[in-house]
Amino acid sequence: MRYIEPHGHMVSLVTDDYLDMATAGCQAVCEPAFWAGFDRSSADGFHDYFCQLTEHEPKRAARFGLPHFCWLCINPKESEDIALADDVLALIPKFLDRPTVLGIGEIGLNKNSRNEVKVLEKHVDLAAREQQLILVHTPHLEDKLKGTRLILDVLQSDSRIRPERCIIDHVEEHTVRRVLDAGFWAGMTLYPESKCTSARAVDIVEMYGAERVWMNSACDWGVSVPLAVPYAALEMRRRGHSAEAVDRLIYQNPIRFLSQCPKFKLPA
Numbered sequence: 001m002r003y004i005e006p007h008g009h010m011v012s013l014v015t016d017d018y019l020d021m022a023t024a025g026c027q028a029v030c031e032p033a034f035w036a037g038f039d040r041s042s043a044d045g046f047h048d049y050f051c052q053l054t055e056h057e058p059k060r061a062a063r064f065g066l067p068h069f070c071w072l073c074i075n076p077k078e079s080e081d082i083a084l085a086d087d088v089l090a091l092i093p094k095f096l097d098r099p100t101v102l103g104i105g106e107i108g109l110n111k112n113s114r115n116e117v118k119v120l121e122k123h124v125d126l127a128a129r130e131q132q133l134i135l136v137h138t139p140h141l142e143d144k145l146k147g148t149r150l151i152l153d154v155l156q157s158d159s160r161i162r163p164e165r166c167i168i169d170h171v172e173e174h175t176v177r178r179v180l181d182a183g184f185w186a187g188m189t190l191y192p193e194s195k196c197t198s199a200r201a202v203d204i205v206e207m208y209g210a211e212r213v214w215m216n217s218a219c220d221w222g223v224s225v226p227l228a229v230p231y232a233a234l235e236m237r238r239r240g241h242s243a244e245a246v247d248r249l250i251y252q253n254p255i256r257f258l259s260q261c262p263k264f265k266l267p268a
């Protein structure tokens with residue numbers, strides 16, 4: 001089996017996780033900028049985090065033969081503070097040329113507040129100006145449907161944004177159709193407690209197809225499973241999906257989306 005982990009918060013993981021992922025067939029990891037589990041006190045904290053994502057973490061991953069890529073932004077949760085968000089947004093352009101930065105993410109909404117929407121619009125504008133791919137986080141549970149609608153409105157009302165260059169992550173049964181019908185890519189996050197289980201993710205693939213879909217573990221500092229993608233692949237095989245269909249979903253699809261950024265390259 002071979003796969004790409006297109007959304008893993010590797011800074012929260014231990015080296016044993018890298019070893020397990022490489023052993024399970026992982027070929028590359030991509031790490032969106034995220035909430036650290038606590039609010040940073042200034043833009044300097046983000047500067048250091050962006051250095052960690054672009055300098056330190058690729059070296060750590062390389063020890064296990066894994067190319068490491070990342071996405072940059074201020075996450076929706078800390079975007080409530082617009083002044084802080086502006087300071088962080090001003091930092092991002094000078095990191096965008098770094099060789100492993102794939103785009104702007106994971107932006108989106110957390111509580112669907114007005115300030116979050118404003119900062120989302122600023123990120124979308126930055127991505128459009130800098131011709132960057134976009135990775136979007138959708139809110140949890142009861143806020144998800146409303147948040148997904150708001151996010152799609154923001155993206156669709158900017159004529160510079162091409163939906164095939166945006167992935168809307170953490171889709172579930174009630175949001176996936178809206179995302180795919182609008183021409184965006186959809187990410188399914190495999191979580192043991194919230195978001196999608198393997199079985200639900202495979203149900204969604206069976207219902208809506210796998211043309212513009214990827215699966216990720218989003219493994220982070222909370223309860224999460226770094227090997228969630230290969231576990232879901234086993235669930236697909238158990239249900240009779242072919243090895244080719246599994247490979248398309250967990251390996252070729254992420255490559256197809258991510259290769260829209262010329263910096264995403266796997267070693268020959």
Ligand SMILES: [Zn+2]
Binds near residue numbers: 009032
């Ligand atoms: Zn994430």
